[in-house]
Amino acid sequence: MATRLLELKGVSKAFGGLQVISNLDFHVDENEIVSVIGPNGAGKTTLFNLVTGVYTPDRGEIMFEGESIVGLPPNRITRKGVARTFQTLRLFLNMTVKENVMAAAYGHTRAGVLRSVLRTPGMRREEREIGKLAEEKLAFFGQRLMGYRWNQPAYSLSYANRRRLEIARAMATNARLLLLDEPAAGMNPVETREITELIGKLRDELGYTIFVIEHDMHLVEGISDRVVALDHGIRIAEGSFDEVATDPSVVEAYLGLRAKEEPG
Amino acid sequence: MNLGGLVVALAVWTLYAVYLSPTHGWTFFFQLTVNGIILGSVYALIALGYSMVYGILKLLNFAHGDVYMIGAFIGFGVLTLLGGPLNPAIPVVLLIACMFAIAMIGAGLLGLAIERFAYRPLRNAPRIAPLISALGVAFFLENSALLLFGSQFRDYDGFDLVSYNGIHLGGDSGVFIQYLGVIVIVGAFILMLGLIGLVQWTRLGKAMRAVSFDREAAAMMGIDPDRVIAATFFIGSALAGAAGVMFGLLFSQIYHLMGFLAGLKGFTAAVVGGIGSIPGAMLGGLLVGLVESWARGYLNGNVSDLVVFGVLIGVMLLRPSGLLGTPALQKV
Amino acid sequence: MSESTPPHVPESSGQIGVDQWVAQADERRERPAGLRGLVATGWEKLPPAGKLALLSPAIVIPFLPFVSEGNLFNYGLFILIYALLGLGLNVVVGFAGLLDLGYVAFFGFGAYTYAFLSGTHESKGHIYTHHWPAQWSILTAVLVCAVLGLFLGSSSRRLLGDYLAIVTLFFGQAFVVLTNAANPYGITNGSNGLANVAPLEFFGHLSINSTRGYYWFLLGCVAFVLIVLYCISESRTGRAWKASREDPLAAEMMGMPVNRLKIMAFSLGAAIAGLAGSVFAAAQTGAFPQNFGTQVLILIYAVVILGGTGSLTGMIVGAIAIIASNQVLDSTSPPNVARVLFYAALIATIFFTMRSSWPRMATAFVGTAAFGFAVHAFADAVWARGTAGEATSGGFLSGAIRHWVLLPAHPGRLAVYGYLLMVVAVITLVQLKGWWRLAVLVPTLYLTAFVWENLLVLQPAVTRYVLFGALLIAVMTIRPQGLFGTAKVEIV
16 A cells, blocks of 8 residues: 555534534545545635645644644645645745745755855855756746746736746645645646646656646546545545546535436 | 633722722722723724724724824814803804814815825735825824924813813712713714714615625625725714814813824724724723723823733734634635 | 647747747837936846945045035934934835834834943933943844844734734834833933943944044945845845745745744844944934934835835935935024925926926926916015015025015914915825816915925924825835835735
């Protein structure tokens, strides 16, 4: 059995009286691509927020690499190796493309204020490394984010390029687990196909483990080793894409009760 | 900390003040409490303006305290024009009503002008821009008042105008409430009831709530947010103007810097009560008034401001959304 | 890429015209034509060191022998101290994006710490004579401020941006109470402040006694801080500050400890203010509560806002512009300089508001002049008292003023109403366009001159604060990035 990278045990979260996640057991194995699907309001983004530490669960345990990460501040969790993108893009808009990625290297670099002021050789070496790291991560997206784009402010990028930049930024944190929140939202079919391939490459060539929320079923079908369907904070189905897509309770969650009346 | 905790804290404090403190005794305590409630009514009116503007624009209107100062000056101007406190040209009741009305309208118009000129152009600017603009407005108003009215204290002579007398509770050595204090409390109460009525039951009130909830969605539903925001500024500033006149009646210290500390305390009241919440602002105002009055009586007058400040910090740390506010959920 | 994705996406989409179009965006961008465009582009292309070199004349002038000691103190020293303060506040406001309204308290704490450690005073029966050497008392002052900054910054841990502003404002207020009224154990000597403070003396023999010496020393401090801040802004920490200013939550999620960064910015800013404060206390050999009031806070903010938040060169330029005008409008300065500047500003206003059309500009000039003479002549005929006054120490302009501006013998209330009317007129003016604007502009300018001669020039010290207040509003509405900042895009 593959090693468990992320594991949730009996996690619950309520806002006011509304139970958003209830008693959820869930895991992501090393080198796996897991997709979470579910209708709007099913608790998918909340699940991400729980894992990355924006919210703390009311009950339950979240383990990353066998260690509990409940209650850690988000930046600590990121340093342990969990990085994410945002459904509503949250780039550092007034920083350049390259700076966006370089900033994300903060967690695994060392040079403090004093060394920056003294410009010690170590600090300068580290700066060069950060620069190289950023260029490397950006190069992953082909020509899209290369060359003159490095020095353009992030707000000048197109929507699809912003999504790509968010992924590059998450990669630069040296995370092992990437949480992608609707990476294909707002993209046209060609771009969606492209991002599907890229996510595959992220795992196959670079060894990332990927946990993705997505509404676009073509993308989910194209990449997922395993699909988990959520509704009202409860896991209603799990398995391969085909199994989940044909699961009556999933169809019901998406389309309403009609599915029940039909045989099959 | 919640309302229950507040009640317990107040009870413990009361017991301490009455039985254990160096200046113990019920009369002293009640006298300070009454003074605190009177002062608190003034703060509550200031806090309401802060809270309404914050609720609708998410903007700390630093200039609010100075609108209150201008309100106090307008009241003084009306009083002087109509013959002064000793031989008023019209009946005293009418005179006071005039002072309130004109100060409220004047302060309201000033609020409108400030909004139009200093805040509206910054509706879509970075968060820090309107704050700095507000700082500029506050400084502009303070120094304009200094330029125009000089630095000396003005005095309403409220006692000459109304009466030195008041209500004695529990005999001559008991608690004393001046008639002026009664006027202030009753006036503040009426204004707050009016405000609640306005927000709950009128079209404007509904529009205000809608805009504060989601400005863009409200705009799509046919509400003109600019007009609603302007109306909010008018009402909030008018309340501050009324508070200025009340302060003038009570304390006879009208000068160009009076708005700074009062504004800070009004803000504290708004935060303690839960910023954006109207009943919260009232409760917060009363609490700040009480704390200040008690601190003045039981501690040293110089440090009462610092005690109020301590309360603010405490509430912000223990319950950032205030006593009656709803916790804001961070959207990701 | 396989056969299964028929609409093949070319790897090097750089060939598609769209990307070149973007790549050449800068070349297509419209530049202001003529001299102005040339200057603007030239300035942008200059490296930071070059910008500073261009600004250096302003720094060198004070060394020329014809500058008197008094002017050097009033202008040179104050400009450098405010440049330091601006640089420090810029770390908090510009780099980290936090609004610190208690910043002036750190300046005060620095000055008081230095004055307490390097001076002598007696209060409430306690006698304090420490006379530490300057290197230790400055270091202590800087550290005290840095620690206080840590303390105040950590209150920001749970506070949203706006609440932080108010907590810091209270902190500034607490400082005023502490120095003015509370005076615990006679440490602060209450409202009398600390006099008898020793000038800078390092290691027992290296002492600074002259204003010129302080100027050199402060110049060194500014250069040092400038270099330090430049290095930090170009480092990992600088990037993290920028990121957490842009989007604190995203920065936190990308591994940056946002709270720690904020506290660090607070602390660094406070330390710089502490340095400025201790040199200030040494230069004026004392620390008094009125040196650290709200006025000073507004001055520092004016420096930062005018210079442009986030820009280091901007702080120097902002300090020169703000402090020079602050000192020109001091009540001890001769009013003529202020008057010349005022009328220059009046003419500049016509240029600025009417720059789109030459005929209108000409009409505005002629109209304003004619309007003034007409009003004056009319008043002469029907209201003799209205022209009976004299211009306040008019100097070489007094003749022209006497025949153009109405100068009543006792302006009194008239000046007050004029002021109120002027404020209303300016607000109206901003809303108008085209010929209407011109029509209102002419009387407004004349009214402004009337108010200036009859009210403002008599109280220059108050006038300047009114102007700085208005400046903050104007900069925020017209050019929020200030003179040297870069425009920011914010998507709400």
